[in-house]
Amino acid sequence: MRSPSFRTMPPDGGPLRVLVVGAGAMARVWLRAVLASPDTVLAGVVDLVPAAAEALVRRAGVPETPTGPELAALATATRPDAVVDVTVPEAHLPVTLEALSLGLPVLGEKPVAATLPEALRLAAASEAAGELFMVSQSRRYDRHLAALRDRVPLLGRPGILTTDFFRAPHFGGFRETMAHPLLLDMAIHPFDTARWLLDADPVSVRCEAYNPSWSWYAGDAAATAVFEMAGGIRYVYNGSWCSAGLETSWNGAWRLSGELGSATWDGEHPPEVELCEVDAVPSSEGEAGQAADAPQGVADAPQGVADAPQGVAGALAEFVRALRTGTVPAGEVHGNVLSLAMVKAAVASAQRDRRVHIGPLIEEALTEARKAATGPEAARLHAWPSASEALAATPRGLHRAG
Ligand SMILES: NC(=O)c1ccc[n+]([C@@H]2O[C@H](COP(=O)([O-])OP(=O)(O)OC[C@H]3O[C@@H](n4cnc5c(N)ncnc54)[C@H](O)[C@@H]3O)[C@@H](O)[C@H]2O)c1
Structure with missing residues (x-):
């Protein structure tokens, strides 16, 4: 199987223009990080509830920021470089699919998706689009x-x-x-x-x-x-x-x-x-x-880490670095699916009252994902030899035009 690759951006470009989708409680933390980082500027905020997006930018002290209820429309109007998805887990699939289809890399809140089949669809969609999809596990930073x-x-x-x-x-x-x-x-x-x-x-x-x-x-x-x-x-x-x-x-x-x-x-x-x-x-x-x-x-922190951005700001910094350099970030979707698999396997074990093996659980999820997929990710899912092999394939950052 060919290694998945993602589009990178010129390292000497200006700050990344970020569109934040989802304007709830956690979006406040993300807005602070995007506004504070020298690597990013806020392009706009999307929320199904327009008043939520408007209230968020007002409270963050940037009331002039464009807001709206639709990702595609605001992306056309504001021309962002990337999307930060801070919606509820059930919306991670549609929001990420839409952003990738618009040619935008995505930094998404955990969990990668609401279900394992949806998580596999997003890994395949990232491959099909050739765009980075990274899940923010902010507690790593x-x-x-x-x-x-x-x-x-x-x-x-x-x-x-x-x-x-x-x-x-x-x-x-x-x-x-x-x-x-x-x-x-x-x-x-x-x-x-x-x-x-x-x-x-x-x-x-x-x-x-x-x-x-x-x-x-x-x-x-x-x-x-x-x-x-x-x-x-x-x-x-x-x-x-x-x-x-x-x-x-x-x-x-x-x-x-x-x-x-x-x-x-x-x-x-x-x-x-x-x-x-x-x-x-x-x-x-x-x-x-x-x-x-x-x-x-x-034990003290290793050199270079003590002053590094922490939490959400750390995830944002790693996302930008990955897009600039092609380094595969922690939380890249293929690897991150296994963190969600641990959760789903633990729940399944509790419900079935027996030990659950992760490998078969992921292969079952692939069968479900293949049935449900309708977009460009479907062909990728069918080309995967197995879920475990596809998730183990190391993605590469590639400089490509566009
Ligand atoms: N890393 C952490 O420590 C941490 C902490 C809290 C929450 N989270 C994660 O952050 C995410 C958001 O959590 P929250 O507490 O902010 O939720 P929330 O319910 O407060 O806010 C979610 C917002 O998303 C909007 N939304 C839902 N579907 C949408 C769609 N399709 N398009 C646009 N907007 C949409 C809702 O209208 C709402 O305003 C979740 O995935 C959650 O697990 C992470």
């Missing part, structure tokens, strides 16, 4: 998480990664009525982080989802999932959205156990690393020698 990831090799072979997440938010609205609020709305963040920290993809999961007796959520507000990751590593997620008192950070509390020691991160402060004594590692003396010289204690 954190200097303390970068410090933790930087130290992972010191621990030798990783074996066990855990996240504890215990909070008690009262959101009101859709989260309190959906079937799996914690898994569907929140867990994608740590699941995606686990893939990134371990540099390993998921193989299977056994998950139990449940609702504590005092919970104010209709659906299951708590879950425990044990993932097998590539290489036999176990990732254990233990979370609740109705646990008041001694709350963890929004990133959760992390522990990584490796052959040569452990690392912990509370999600807010620099991580801590402790390597075991040289004598305590009789089976691999070469690596133990390394461990003796390795730094221990509190």
Whole structure:
């Protein structure tokens, strides 16, 4: 199979003109990032509800910004270079398909799409259009998480990664009525982080989802999932959205156990690393020698990361860099589908009360995606030898005219 490629833009061009689609709560954060970045200018804001778009630009202090209810019409009027999609998950498919068909690269909020078949359609649509589609996993852009990831090799072979997440938010609205609020709305963040920290993809999961007796959520507000990751590593997620008192950070509390020691991160402060004594590692003396010289204690962010933009601003900076240089960004749609697959597999395991393997789940999704696809993505989906091979193909940035 040919490697997918995406169009890049001249590195010496001016700032990227960005059209933001979706003017809800999270769009406020995105507007701040777009307006603050030297790499971007705000071309316009689209929302199905025109008053929402108008209120957003007014509140952001840029009331003269063009707004409207239709992406294609505002794109024609404002000639943007890219789209930032901050709509609800159900709209990620139509908005991204439309933007790609207009020849615009897309930076979309998580999750990539509402369902796995839709996510595969978007990966294929990105290939068909030759445009970048990157999903913003903004929690990856954190200097303390970068410090933790930087130290992972010191621990030798990783074996066990855990996240504890215990909070008690009262959101009101859709989260309190959906079937799996914690898994569907929140867990994608740590699941995606686990893939990134371990540099390993998921193989299977056994998950139990449940609702504590005092919970104010209709659906299951708590879950425990044990993932097998590539290489036999176990990732254990233990979370609740109705646990008041001694709350963890929004990133959760992390522990990584490796052959040569452990690392912990509370999600807010620099991580801590402790390597075991040289004598305590009789089976691999070469690596133990390394461990003796390795730094221990509190870990600082790697060089160049400490001052890098964090959160949403970090995702925006990486998107612009990818379009300028052709470097494949974290969150490029093909890889990111696997973070959504972890969520969907965990929900399926809880519902079926058994272990669920990720590979077959993705192939089933491809069958559904092929049936549903009607646009230019259909031919790509039918050309894929399998979903797993298509998702593993590394995209390349290509300088092309236009
Ligand atoms: N990264 C994070 O930490 C984080 C936090 C919150 C939300 N999110 C994500 O951000 C996205 C938006 O969440 P939110 O809380 O802002 O939602 P929201 O409901 O507050 O706002 C969504 C907006 O999108 C608009 N919209 C819906 N369909 C549209 C369409 N087809 N075209 C144009 N506009 C459309 C709605 O009218 C609404 O104004 C979701 O994908 C959510 O998962 C991410």
